[in-house]
Amino acid sequence: MKAVAVIPGQANSIHLAELPKPSIHEVPNGRGVLVHVLRVGVDGTDKEINAAEYGQAPPGYEFLVIGHECFGRVLEVGANVWELAPGDYVVPTVRRPGCSFYDRIGQYDMTSEDIYYERGINLRHGYLTEQFVDDPEYLVKIPKGLKDVAVLLEPASIIEKGIIQAHEAQRRFKVWRPKKAAVLGAGTVGLLAALSLKMKGFDVTSFGKQFGVSPNLDLLEALGVRYVSTNDLSIREAAKRFGPFDLMFEATGYSPVVFE
Known part of the structure; x- marks a missing residue:
């Protein structure tokens, strides 16, 4: 299976790589979801990773598949997946949990760990490939009416997080x-x-x-x-x-x- 990857630490190393075709059985307890990638957004983060400014390969690999803005369609689900079905449109999230308190309660973006895990950015392969498998916890179901703009959901989520954090910081004053x-x-x-x-x-x-x-x-x-x-x-x-x-x-x- 083809994928677009970089060699971390080596500037301008972007190239076409090969990955094994994923299987729903890679996710334990029958919770795997196989997704066919339809669209991937490429932004400044990908440019910086290709410039070797940051990014690490997953354990066992010399390269990192890039791509963190993704939109796809479900091809197959495991026996214990009830949230999604083949044919559903999805957008995957990017951050994956580490070991901090925030990671354990699902607030991955607020991790206090020095080491972090992000698909297509650090220690986890990204979505600029043909297919991927993930747990439904990290897949957002998309209504068909939004499929033409859904690839923008990841950058839009960053903006919403920033606005929410501003309100969280200021609400203590009660009068903001x-x-x-x-x-x-x-x-x-x-x-x-x-x-x-x-x-x-x-x-x-x-x-x-x-x-x-x-x-x-x-x-x-x-x-x-x-x-x-x-x-x-x-x-x-x-x-x-x-x-x-x-x-x-x-x-x-x-x-x-x-x-x-």
């Missing part, structure tokens, strides 16, 4: 009623963040270096999001004009920009 939000970065994650915040009722200002005509800026305008090019106006000055911002979402990949 956020109304204005700033999104730093107008790439794919920035667009999804702006869309999510706009749908939640925020007055959203998006910051980026782009100016003129571009598909991203057209989308922001269609969403009713204010766009500010930092080539024309600094974040500090824009905050004075359009803020103060109750929530700032950093989507540039360079977090210190938030503190400008």
Whole structure:
């Protein structure tokens, strides 16, 4: 079975690899689900892994199959799988549990361990392959009406987690009623963040270096999001004009920009 992989620690090592065809029996207790991959998103994380900035191969392998944004269709299920059936559409999650307290209660993304496990990122093969097998715990069933956009569920989940964490941190004050939000970065994650915040009722200002005509800026305008090019106006000055911002979402990949 073909897969796209990199050799961790070796820059620009992306290549076509071979994997054994997976079987539902790889998951114990009759809980295996065989999934045929339909779509995989490739993003900056995959680029950074191919540049050897991070990522480790699973035990017993010299390569790491990349791909963590995935959409597929169930081909076969084990005898004790009741949540899914052949023909169902699914999106797999990425993080897998380690040994910390948070891992044991299902909060894998909040692990306190130095070693973490993520499909296509660290110590677990990803989804840029023909098929994979997993436990239904890590598969999200997708309605047929969402199948054309479901591959975006993984990046959208990152955005929702960020917004939820902001609310969790602030709710202790009891009086926090956020109304204005700033999104730093107008790439794919920035667009999804702006869309999510706009749908939640925020007055959203998006910051980026782009100016003129571009598909991203057209989308922001269609969403009713204010766009500010930092080539024309600094974040500090824009905050004075359009803020103060109750929530700032950093989507540039360079977090210190938030503190400008």
